[in-house]
Amino acid sequence: MVLKAHLRNKFFVFITVLSTLSCSEPIDQMPKVVFEKIATAHIPQDTVLLGNQYLKLQNGIYYLSGKPFSGYMREQYPNNTLKSIGAYAQGKQHGTTFSFYENAALRDERNYKNGLSYGKHLGFWENGNKKFAFIYHNDKREGLQQQWYESGRPYYALNFANDREDGMQKAWRENGKPYINYEVKEGIRYGLQKAALCYTLKDGKLK
Secondary structure, eight states: OHHHHHHHHHHHHHHHHHHHOOTTSOOOOOOSSOOOOOOOTTSOOOEEETTOTTEEEETTEEEETTEEOOEEEEEEOTTSOEEEEEEEETTEEEEEEEEEOTTSOEEEEEEEETTEEEEEEEEEOTTSOEEEEEEEETTEEOEEEEEEOTTSOEEEEEEEETTEEEEEEEEEOTTSOEEEEEEEETTEEEEEEOOOSOSOEETTEEO
16 A cells, blocks of 8 residues: 555655646757857859759759859749848858748758858748747757747747757647656656657647
8 A cells, every 4th residue: 555655655756746747848858969150251252043044952952064063053033022031151051041932031041061051940830920930060960949939929849969860859739738748867857748740730630
């Protein structure tokens, strides 16, 4: 009887801890790596349109007239408004790339180093609300990764180290109810695990 009572008490404490974790207060796990500043002073101010007939993509590298392209690449919508513009060095994305909606609102801002995702990547819905905030180190997820519904409510807050789950992992339905809420320590999960994050959810249904 004493053992059963002890187990009941431990279960009660565990459930209480899960219920007190708020979706509005994600636990921010700081990246465990040091990020260097991306140097772009050497990139020429030359700008070329993505559809330029002399611009070719080969094995992940852009060539202009047969030479690795360094400068800024611009993409336009059919009405000639700016769709995206990004910096390239020796044919690889290097620096910040911005993309826009047709109404000129900022869609996302992504950073690269020698062709690899590096540093912060920020995205926005067309209504101006935040869509995502990711952190990469040499194309690998690092630290807190966040995403929001178009309404502005949080969708998930996941922590990574070297592209693997590490620390608190949380996700919510659009109505604010927790969907997953667990912690990863040394590759082992502890906590609420209802499903993988494969679809956007609304009131428990696929959206």
